[in-house]
Amino acid sequence: MSTCFHCGLDNPKDTPYSVVIFEQPEPMCCPGCAAVAQSIVDNQLTDFYRFRTEKSLTAPSIEEQADILAQLSLYDEPELQEDFVTSTDAFQEVQLTLEGITCAACGWLIERHLAKAPGILQNAVNVSAARAVIKWDPNITTLATIMADLKHIGYSAYPFSPEQEELSYQKTHKRFIKQLGLAGIMTMQVMMLSMGFYFDWLGNIDEDMRSYFQWISLVLTTPVVFYSGSIFYLGALKALMLRGVNMDVPVSLAILGTYIAGIKATVLGTGEVFFESICMFVFFLLTSRFLEHRARYRATEIASNTMQYMPVSATLYQAGKTKLILAKKLTIDDIVQVKPGEVIPIDGIIITGDTQIEESMLSGEFLPVDKGIGDIVYGGTINQSQTITVKVTKSPKDALVNQILNLQAQAMQQKPSIALMADKLSQYFVLAVLTISLSTFFIWQSLGNPDAFWIMITILIATCPCALGLATPSALTSAMANLQKQGVLLKRADVLEEMTELTHIFFDKTGTLTEGLFSIKKAWIGDDSAKDVFESAAYKIACSLENGSEHPIAHAFKKEDLYPVENLENHPQMGLSGTINGTKYYCGKPAFLPCIIPDKYLGAHVLLGTETTLLAAFWLDDQLKGDSFSTVVELNEHYTLGVISGDTEKNVNALVNDLSLQEIHTQASPADKLAIIAKHQRIGHKVMMLGDGINDAPVLAQANISVAVGNASDLAKHATDIIFLNASIQPVPKMLELAQQTKRTIKQNFWWAIGYNISVLPFAIMGMMTPWMAALGMSLSSIIVVYNSSRLLRETGVRTDYANLKAQHNIK
Structure with a gap:
């Protein structure tokens, strides 16, 4: 009985379905598979069948496809799309989870198939994550059509969700446990048989009994090679299909080479067998991969678990009554x-x-x-x-939790230079290992050494650069997870590397060093008839204008009943202007107002006036945050610190006088702040700027590293590299210390990985190691790197006693 060329299932007797592929009719088991195969041929995508490594899933029948399209049409409902579809300009974008992906050829097929579909602007498939990001023109096609198109070629698609990601992890985790468990059990069995030969526990057994034990070992080793070791072959195959090499290539060659040589020796009854070495190698390597998998999950679950805090239901309040609804429907x-x-x-x-x-x-x-x-x-x-x-x-999709997840995902997609160097070095290292092992084989072979083949295998195993490949990503993932646990979000992974080169740190004053909770401590109103300042028309006008500002100063001006404002304009670091009842008013710094200002009012924080008349003056009060002093003392030991503020010199000095800052810049406009940072950068200084992320966008964008403090409500801003979810600046020393520790950890990982491979290579070349020794050493090397990186998950940084610091520095 023949099998279906598309899905591999048995064909019915005398199947009437067939499709011409590569100029030859191929049998199909059903009309569904025939339709999918014909679609692939019609779209000139038959190379899919040439490169695939596994058979495709069974295709739906023609009737089922019609039902599927009807079901998928629900995804075109705007209410449903609000949860997962984002709109940019006139286009829409979605992230889909794909079922049915079996290898890299599937990703190739999906990308090229979608590229030919009308209305698809961009599409990218992540084979390892089984996800696709698709951008389309809603005027030409629909999401349901795209999903049905994918279903038509044998792939089920549905919108990506963190819950589904958790299920995917659990599926991978179970597969690891099964593969690892099988390898461990079989390794013990094969090792018991092999130890009898190595230590002569079985006595002088005859050749028939020896052959019998070898056949048993072969049977026990086979599932380890083809099931437990399959993860390495798939990885190697993907790399080769992309015309590259990775660490799975030498691993696969070592496993398969040893296994084939063992079969030959068992069948012919001559030569060495190392079935126990194969089992140990697969078991140890899977153990290190499993530990890496667990370490990555521990790091990423800190971000993913934020979604677990979100309740499923909500109590909606309408017309004086409450009812329970799904939170997603809010x-x-x-x-x-x-x-x-x-x-x-x-x-x-x-x-x-x-x-x-x-x-x-x-x-x-x-x-x-x-x-x-x-x-x-x-x-x-x-x-x-x-x-x-x-x-x-x-909306639920724009909530802070989702923004955090998106930012962390974007950050992990960007690799720092040291990670890119590691990736490149790993490829060259693999090529070097392959060259050295092959050269060693021919040299020993020419010298008549009967163990030439096993020496080559030992080199492939011992020098596998797994630890080198883990050195950087394991450390970065752990460090970023640690920071997120402390309420610090990195928008770029490479910012950790840049932090280690900082020389100067500058703070904005209002809302960064200070509480930013302003209150009016003194006021002057030009209208003498006003008995209560806070009931005067001038105060109401000031409140109406400040209502259009996000600056912390605006919070000092609060009033329920406001005037309608026309043509409101916000002038960063200067003030606001707008028209009320036909008159244009100006509210802000003295330098901002066009009218003449008497000297006695020049020290006020906020003035209100028209083109010709000063109407009111307000003096505000603010105070340092409780942790500003302790944070500055910690940082002063290693960095040059300064403050850049738009406030007057008198007000700034009154607040930051006790902070021992090396540079104090006052009455600075946005352009002045920009010039100060640029001046330092021109002479080679690396500058970090901390601000509130609202009015400091230009200077934050100019700094080498920028931090938005307590600006969680404005995560969409692109000016900053780091976001503190808390209004405190206390995480700064810990963050910088963690960056230094991450750099040290990556260097340690590199030195260990490279040092181990270089030191073990001569012993492997000289034939002083056996394959099982090489497997043990290589696996321990990877485990050490993973463990070393996972230490970054623990909280680091120096904790400072604020009270003791004040006493030491005689601060009241």
Whole structure:
């Protein structure tokens, strides 16, 4: 009975289905497979059959395809797409999880098939993650059509979700356990038989009994080679198909070479067999891969588990009544009721109630934060005290938790220069290993050494650069996970490398070194008839203008009843202007107002006036954050520190006088701040700038490394490299120390990996090692690298006692 050329299943007797492939009719088991194969031929994609390494999944029948299209049409519903489809300009983009991918040829087929489909602008398939990112024109095609098109060629697709990612991990984890368990059990059995020969435990047995034991060892080794070791062959095959080499290439050659030589020796009854070495090699290598898999998961689950904090349901408040609905169905402007002890289901603003919120899942800080009317709350945080109602301000897909996951995913896609160097070095190292092993074989063969083949195999095993390939990614993943646990998000993985070269650190004052919680401590109103400053028309005008600003100073101007403002303009670091009832007003720094200002009002923080008249002056009060002093003291030992502020010299000095900063720049406009940073960079300094990420975008973009402090509500800004979810600057010393430790760890990993391979190579070349010794040493080398990197997951950095520091420096 013949088998289906497409899926490999048995064909019905005298099957009527066939498709001409490579100029030859090939039998098909059903009309579904025939339709898929014909589609592949019609689209000139028959190379898929040439390069694939496994048979495709069974294709759906014609009737099933019609049903599938009807079911997939649901994915075109706008309400459903809101959760996973993003829109850019006039196009749409989605990330799909793919089922049915068996090898690299599948990714090749999907990419080229979609490239021919109308309306598809971009598509990229990640074979190892079984995911595709697709961008399309909604005016030409639809998501359901794309998914049906994929189904038509044998691949099921559905929108990617973290929950599905967790299932994928569990599936891989179970496969590792099965492969590792099989290899471990068989290794023990084969080793027991082999030890009898090595140590003469079996006495002088005859050749028939020896041959019998070898055949048993061959039977026990075969599933280890073809099941447990399959992960290495697939990796090697993918690399070769892409016209490259990776560390799986020498591994695969060593396993298969030893196995084939063992079969030959067993069948012919002459020569050495090393079945125990094969089993040990596969077992040890799988152990190191499994530990790497676990270490990566431990690092990534810190990010992925944030989604586990999100509740499935939410209490919707409508017309004085409450009802339980799915949290995913919440839309902007919905009102949600959250009781004490409940998890907040979505990002929003508190409209009634005062409470305390635990935000440890975001910032790592378990102390509750006081929240009241007008304050922002985030999905996944816990309401601890009182019942509150929250107005939804973000859709589920735009919530902070999802933004965190997206940022971390983007960061991990970018490799620092040391990682790129490691990748390149690994390829050259593999080529060198292959060349040395082959040359050694021919030299020993020419000298008549009967063990020439086994010496070559030993070299391939002993010098496998697995540890070298793990050196950088394992360390970076662990370090980034540690930082996220502390509420620090990196938007670029290579920023850790740049941190180790810093010489200068500059702080913005307001909202970075200080609390940014301004209050009006003194005011002057030009209208003498106004008895209460806060009830005057001038104060109401100032509040109306400041309502259009995100700057921390604007929070000092709060009033319920506001004037409508026309033509409102925000002038960064200067102030605001706008028209109220036909008159244009200016509110901001003295230098911003066009009218004449008496000297006694030049020290005010905020002035209000028209083109010709000064109407009011306001003096504000702010204070340093509780951890600013301790943080600056820690940093002062290693870096040159400074503050760049738009405030007056008097106000800045009054606040930062005790901080021992080497540089203080005051009354700096955005252009001035930019010039200060650029001046330092021109003379070779590496500068980090910390700001609030709102009005400091230009200078943050100019700095070598930029940090947005406590700006979680503005994660979409692209100016910064690092985001602190907490308003505190305390993570800075720990972050810089972790960067240094990461660099040291990567260097240690490199020196260990390279040093081990170089030191073991002469012994392997001289034939002083056996394959099982090489397998043990190579595996231990990889395990050491993984363990060394996993130490970065633990919290690092120096903890400073604030009270003792104040006493040491005589600060009151």
